[in-house]
Amino acid sequence: MMTPIPVTIAIPTYRREQVLLDTLAYLAALEAPAAEILVLDQTELHEAATEQALREMNERGLIRWLRLPEPSIPTAMNQGLVHAKCPIVLFLDDDIRPEPGLVAAHGAAHATYVDTLVAGRVLQPWDEGKDYSGDTRFHFATGQGRWISEFMGGNFSLPRSLALALGGFDENFVRVAYRFEAEFAHRWLARGHRIRFEPAATLHHLKVVTGGTRTYGEHLTTWRPDHAVGAYYHGLRTGSLREFVLRPVRAVATRYHLRHPWRIAGTLLAEFGGMMWAIGLFVRGPKRIKPPQQDQA
Numbered sequence: 001m002m003t004p005i006p007v008t009i010a011i012p013t014y015r016r017e018q019v020l021l022d023t024l025a026y027l028a029a030l031e032a033p034a035a036e037i038l039v040l041d042q043t044e045l046h047e048a049a050t051e052q053a054l055r056e057m058n059e060r061g062l063i064r065w066l067r068l069p070e071p072s073i074p075t076a077m078n079q080g081l082v083h084a085k086c087p088i089v090l091f092l093d094d095d096i097r098p099e100p101g102l103v104a105a106h107g108a109a110h111a112t113y114v115d116t117l118v119a120g121r122v123l124q125p126w127d128e129g130k131d132y133s134g135d136t137r138f139h140f141a142t143g144q145g146r147w148i149s150e151f152m153g154g155n156f157s158l159p160r161s162l163a164l165a166l167g168g169f170d171e172n173f174v175r176v177a178y179r180f181e182a183e184f185a186h187r188w189l190a191r192g193h194r195i196r197f198e199p200a201a202t203l204h205h206l207k208v209v210t211g212g213t214r215t216y217g218e219h220l221t222t223w224r225p226d227h228a229v230g231a232y233y234h235g236l237r238t239g240s241l242r243e244f245v246l247r248p249v250r251a252v253a254t255r256y257h258l259r260h261p262w263r264i265a266g267t268l269l270a271e272f273g274g275m276m277w278a279i280g281l282f283v284r285g286p287k288r289i290k291p292p293q294q295d296q297a
Helices: 018-028 048-059 073-083 100-114 158-166 179-192 212-217 229-238 239-250 255-259 262-283
Strands: 009-015 036-041 064-067 090-091 096-098 116-123 155-159 194-205
Touching: 009 018, 009 073, 009 100, 018 036, 018 048, 018 096, 036 048, 036 073, 036 116, 048 064, 064 073, 073 090, 073 158, 090 100, 090 158, 100 116, 100 155, 100 194, 155 158, 155 194, 179 229, 229 239, 229 262, 239 262, 255 262
Parallel strands: 009 036, 009 090, 036 064, 116 194
Antiparallel strands: 090 155, 096 194, 116 155
8 A cells, every 4th residue: 555645734824814714724624635724824813712722733743833024925836845844745725615625625636746836626616516537628626637837825835845846836926826836836847847727636726706806806807917927927927918918908808897897997007006016026036045065055
């Protein structure tokens, strides 16, 4: 019988209350739970009940609760890589309901596919009850395993040592950190590693409307560049200049803007603000973890 690979679950969280506690309760009840759970908490101040529950779980050793000074998805994930004690780190959203075999399926996939990033199956609220068995088009709710080129940040695992060797995630993906996964996937594949979609590693994404990246508003209605900056930075980092140039047009060529033409000006303002912000971040260079070999030099 194959020996299970120890897994650390790392959960970046921001301004989530009861749903975070529910997520932790689900994970504790799994058929084969993880060796440890890291809660990478960027919340300024929780509700009293949440604060007490997290403190008690931390004191009992059920979780390791790390308080981080400011909200940043890639920074929190990098701290997960740094502090994880297991060779495999499984990153999960903080508003999920996992299937019982989630962790076991990730561990089994790593035992089968060496040096591979494993992307799990994500069922969004609109996917529930649907049968995708005959769907040949790939999406993250499908039931067929395959090799893919990108992954979703709310259900994936990877070897800690390889992620650290790549410098982890680029912390220049600010605010909603849009496309940070795609930029990491670009570096991961360029290093010769692979990405495997494993449908047995299934979770249900609850998509709670408060907290998390939803703190920064909806991308179709906001005039702030928080949603746009990541797309432009990704285009610059990966050399996708077509994406960079065409993004403003695509941002307003939507059914929403056809029905709400008065929103076009605000969207374009957000897009050009994001473009300028991304150029500044690109000029300063990527912000990553220093690889271990450099630490020893």
